[in-house]
Amino acid sequence: MSLNLINRPLIADRAAPAVLILEIVQILRDIKHPVVFRGKSGINPTGFIATVYLMVVKAVPAVYEKGQISTFSFGITFAKRNINHYILDVYHARNYHAAVGFEDGTKNNYDDEKIQAGFHNKPPPRELA
Structure with a gap:
């Protein structure tokens, strides 16, 4: 079995570019499984x-998928290193409209x-939606 390493850096306290x-x-x-x-x-x-x-990829409704974000920061959106959670919160707020x-x-x-x-100034995600 071979291993194909794909490296794409995401940082927990910096919003990734689109x-x-x-x-x-x-x-x-495109990736083959298992992953x-x-x-x-x-x-x-x-x-x-x-x-x-x-x-x-799996078309799981947005309401179910956020459980993948760790409880490491206890689901606190503005925890110091939790910008990825905030990105999803803004996405969910847009979907509300x-x-x-x-x-x-x-x-x-x-x-x-x-x-x-927004992550640093802490407005509710709906304000960025």
Whole structure:
């Protein structure tokens, strides 16, 4: 059995650019199984990738997938290293107004600088939606 390592850095306290998220989505669509997601220093980026996999590849409804984000930070959106949770909260807030798939939402509405500022300033995710 061979192992193919694909490295795409996600940081737990920095919003990833849309192009990186979309690249990860494409990798998840194309990858052969079985798959192991591993985070170097944090479980929240790994949980984020698992969540994206469930939403985009497996078409799991958004209401169920957030459980993939670790309870390491006890699900506290503004925990110091939990920006990936906040990204998903903003996505969910956008879906409240109009259902948009994660990939399309990332292509058309995602702004990593706005998300990063929101994460630090702590407005409710619906304000960024």
